[in-house]
Amino acid sequence: MRLSKRGEYGLRAMIDLASWTQDGRVISIKAIAERENIPVKFLEQILLAMKNGGLVNSRMGASGGYYLAKPAAQITLGQIIRLLDGPLAPIRCVSQMAYEPCSCPDESTCGLRSVMFDVRNAIADILDHQTLADVVHGQPGNNLKLNEMSKS
Amino acid sequence: MRLSKRGEYGLRAMIDLASWTQDGRVISIKAIAERENIPVKFLEQILLAMKNGGLVNSRMGASGGYYLAKPAAQITLGQIIRLLDGPLAPIRCVSQMAYEPCSCPDESTCGLRSVMFDVRNAIADILDHQTLADVVHGQPGNNLKLNEMSKS
């Protein structure tokens, strides 16, 4: 159930962009990498992928850099993670974007599938509604349960 | 965010055990593997791990096999997944059982961390409350959201 470093770095970089960008300014890979403790060349790839995915834009050359392609309130964490790490769903047979049949004889009566469907939705409910703007402004998650004692 | 085959097979095997076991009977690896389409030798390892983890017991020798170590209502999917795949948390710094500090300067104000904390709790809320008995008897998940349009 874990997020890769690629996904984590991508999220941190986007949050960084969202919090440091104002008006027409751009931010260099190096600046982000230093603030967020991310290997420069690795971050380079990640930002490139996000550019190709339409989440950021860039200005080349000296004093160039990156900026969000859309307002921070229109970019969700779900979009970023899907782009960098693939589907949110724990198993393919409950994924909307990358569905594949599983091995069970009948999906409609598969107990495991229905639980995993719930898990997928719980994850997507959070990640598809939390925007970069929410994260930057410390918006509390709408699914937060305080009195939760389970160990993850 | 995905479940490994090891985890998936383990869950399927446990659900199989929960639904086919009655009174003092045991079920062989081969029988489970055939019903659930799991490679026999792989399942062997998985069941062994679950035995060492205290979730199942076994009877050796001819006509031996496995059975649940506890009533199905006392085994949660969370226990199984943690045993086979490790922590449910997307990143270590929000894990209870395998906490590690992340790279950010201050965890208490880290926006990413607080979102991932919510995600961890959402996953654990489901997986730590759904028992094998629930799954076998088609208990609906308590976190199911029907009108959900997001793609996973």
Next chain:
DNA sequence: CCTATATTCTATTGTTTTAGTAGGACATTT
């Protein structure tokens, strides 16, 4: 125009994880 500073793009590398396989030792039933 030239240089320093950026992004762009592709390839390569080392490590770890995943998903099994193989094979023999040991226990129990028949």
Next chain:
DNA sequence: AAATGTCCTACTAAAACAATAGAATATAGG
């Protein structure tokens, strides 16, 4: 004693992960 199980360790091929390397290209500023 043979058949049928679990137990246990080691091994392996392939994929995923986490970078690194290096050259090409673009632009600002002097």
